[in-house]
Amino acid sequence: EAQVTQNPRYLITVTGKKLTVTCSQNMNHEYMSWYRQDPGLGLRQIYYSMNVEVTDKGDVPEGYKVSRKEKRNFPLILESPSPNQTSLYFCASSYRQGPAAVDEQYFGPGTRLTVT
Amino acid sequence: AQSVTQLDSQVPVFEEAPVELRCNYSSSVSVYLFWYVQYPNQGLQLLLKYLSGSTLVKGINGFEAEFNKSQTSFHLRKPSVHISDTAEYFCAVSEGFSASKIIFGSGTRLSIRP
Numbered sequence: 001e002a003q004v005t006q007n008p009r010y011l012i013t014v015t016g017k018k019l020t021v022t023c024s025q026n027m028n029h030e031y032m033s034w035y036r037q038d039p040g041l042g043l044r045q046i047y048y049s050m051n052v053e054v055t056d057k058g059d060v061p062e063g064y065k066v067s068r069k070e071k072r073n074f075p076l077i078l079e080s081p082s083p084n085q086t087s088l089y090f091c092a093s094s095y096r097q098g099p100a101a102v103d104e105q106y107f108g109p110g111t112r113l114t115v116t
Numbered sequence: 117a118q119s120v121t122q123l124d125s126q127v128p129v130f131e132e133a134p135v136e137l138r139c140n141y142s143s144s145v146s147v148y149l150f151w152y153v154q155y156p157n158q159g160l161q162l163l164l165k166y167l168s169g170s171t172l173v174k175g176i177n178g179f180e181a182e183f184n185k186s187q188t189s190f191h192l193r194k195p196s197v198h199i200s201d202t203a204e205y206f207c208a209v210s211e212g213f214s215a216s217k218i219i220f221g222s223g224t225r226l227s228i229r230p
Contacts, residue, residue: 033217040125042206042222043160058217090159094218102210102218103167104150107159 002027006091006108013081014116021076021111023091031094031102032074033058034066036087037110043090049074050096081115088112118143120209122221129197130229137192137224139207149190150208150218151181160206166190177201202228 004025013019025032033048035058045058049068063085065077074093078085089112092105123138141147148167152160164175171183181192190207207221 035220040222042122043220045217045219048217056217059219092160103148104162104165105152105160105218107161109159 002106004091004093004106004108006089006111008111009109010112012114012116015082016080019078019081019113021078021089021091021113023074023076023108024072025074025091025093025106026072027093027095027106028071029093029106030071030096031105032068033092033094033105034064034074034076035090035092036060036085037090038087046076046089081113083115086113086115118147118209118211118219120207120219120221122205122207122224124224125222126225126227128227128229131199132196134195135193135197135201135226137205137207137226139190139192139221141188141190141207141209143188143209143211145211148210149181149183150210151175151179151190151192152206152208152220153177154204154206154223156203163192163205197226197228199228199230201226 007022030051034046035043044060047066049055091108094102094105119142121140129135150165151163154160164173166173166183174180204223204225210218
């Protein structure tokens, strides 16, 4: 089954304790992306990756890191989490339309993170 | 720079009534347009997309949208809604001719009254 998986689904942590949220897709998609969803703000892009070893900042990258060492995986790293990073996080992947834009995105189930 | 505006944060309608959810975008190049739906406590799934060709796009669950280049709009419509359509709807745009990212609107919460 084609899917995007995220782990963990729920996480409660304390300020400053490094954490990683994993994301994996089995569709051989080139494009992967991380979003955070907050009430009234919709989805805001944190980082995206056009392919292996190619990543770029989205609209709200501060406090986050990513890496793309393999095509299927795109982990999100919070080196020193703070309470304002409490949010619902989604990973997504997509096929690229040649060198140009991306097609529809397939979303993971979400990770609800609480930082106290 | 591209942006997406969903003018209505909430839209209440009665069951079996028609509905239109509005989406306007700004971009200086050709765009690809999407509508996604998020049911309560779930991730997002694609409703429909416009990449090229016919400006009237039909999607799943009886939804359709019309791409209007002159008005830079991509409004979503359904002629008769059902209780099961209760969800949040997101419009999104991806720019062509560039290695691009996707911008989402802030969402419209559709609530259906019996």
